[in-house]
Amino acid sequence: MLMIIERADYMKKIIAAAAFFALAAACVPAFMPAVIESSAPVCRITSPSVRTFSETVNGTGEFSYETERDVTCALPVVVSRLYVGEGDLVSPGDVIAAVDKKASAAFIESLGRMNMLSFAAADLQAATALIPEKISADCSGRVISTCGSNSAVQSGAPVVTVAQGSELGIVAAISELDIAKVKIGQEVMFTPSAFPNELFLGKVSAISSAARSRYNGAVLETVVDVRITPNSPDKRFKSGLSTDVSIVLSEPREIVVLPYSAIEQDETGEYVYVYENGQALRRNITTGKEFSDGAEITCGVTVKEEVFADPKAVAGKKFVRVEGE
Template sequence: MKKRLSVLFGTTAVLSIGALCLPQIVTGAVLTQVEVTQPAYEDYYEKVSATGKIEEIGQSKLSAQLPLVPKEVYVNLGDSVQNGDVIAEIDFEKTKQAILSMLSLYDAVPEELSSVLETVKLDQETLAAMIPSQIVADYSGVISTLNLTKGAVVSPTETVATIADLSSLRAALKVPEEYAAKLKTGQEVTLKISALDQKKYHGTIEKISPAAQETLVGTSKQTVVNVYVKIEDQDADLKAGYSAVGTIRLSETEPLMTIPYSAIDQQDSGSEFVYLYQNGQAKMRVIATGEELADSVEVVGGLDPDEWVIEDISKVSGNGEFVSLSESKND
């Protein structure tokens, strides 16, 4: 009996010594080196990007009710005009011949001109009353389009000139309908202009269209809401017609607790997890994530701000693995 107890005692002593030596054995092994980090706080606000164009806030389009032939054209593209300025003189005889020529081909006249030509009488008195002697500006601004050439017939289906107020431009953006409920006047907008090497401008939402509309995006249709942005730092480089991409700020800034994407993995169940560094071991922790940022993701549950997370989860083979801190983290 005593001999058995002696053997048992000897075995227990060996196991106890082995247990005491285990940390030393592990320490002596080649362990995976890892870097660790604590959650950081990053400023975040919700935003949406939308494409659009730079356009004039105010403009007037001049058109003719009859075919007209200019005798003289007094303006060029880019000229400034005032309300009441004469843009062109009309050649009565050539215009009359143009009208009569069109009437002789009445059957071939486009349908949209039929109602106009039906009212035309061939007597001189009526023609004289109908043909204007001049084309006059009805708005003050800059000639942004011009379809008048001396001696050339202008069709009544054409806009003969557009007069635009280029002193004040705005951006017209098309915002996807899913963000419509979050849009408000006064929200901040940053504009990037492709024609100006992505130069930035700043503004605020001034007007939101009361109705949505369908537009073609690539090869598919998308429902959008038109948003009009007042540009606060307009300069001479910005021109109507330029393409723009606007980033609309939808919420106030708030701090988010974040960790790098490299620190997160996903279980087969879909749950996301990280490995914490605790007493020389990698300990698995299931977490809940929120907003996805450029280089990191928000953590909304399962992690405290003062805990140490292994930055590159791919270096850990499993829960409980013994690891060592890289020298850069021990310095």
């Protein structure tokens, strides 16, 4: 009798254990995804932005009249007095400045010492004899700048600058790599350094027939001068002011842009991870124009899609949670 009871208790334990494991097996499939999901990394998504873009050629330049002439002196001189000022009209032969001969002789002597070419007394006397008492204009036009009274002026440097013509425009240096794209009549946007928060419009009015070399920092580059005529005169524009210019090559169009952080690249090319149906799916893309904050997406992603902001955070992950969900 005792053996039967013990066997019955043993069978009850077996049945209870089987029931427990059966219940656990039924709960695990429902419980595990929640556990896995809670441990999956939380990732941020972003959407492509749309912006209006026009292809441009950029350069730098300065304002100048169509024809400008410098009135100079062959010898270094000290100008004691100017008889003309900005805006005055001059004609050939008009006296524009008086020269201090004694100060000019001392100036010449000091230049000789600086250049280690000491003048003999006879040479200095001969040079002094050639110093003019006055300087006259050798062209007609309107004075746009002067050296100022009591100024020491080097040989060949302008005493005054005369504009021949009334049209103030911009001469911009354009790289030889871009000049083939530039045509007369194209629209130009420009921002003078003196007015950094303002945008002005103009048109390409002339393209130089010859290239020239110039230093851009320490780099020697070849450029072609392009003349730009502002659409509207502005009294604030002055000859010699510098400006940045953008020559518009194409009509405005809308483009899709993604931040650089959302774009990755490997041996097969550029790609992103798109958030689709709860999954992070790799999508190969093609990029176009580059900007300071991102790149144009020409193929692979539309503006309506959501893209993971950090591809490395989702690469190789089967489960990913989206920030905010």
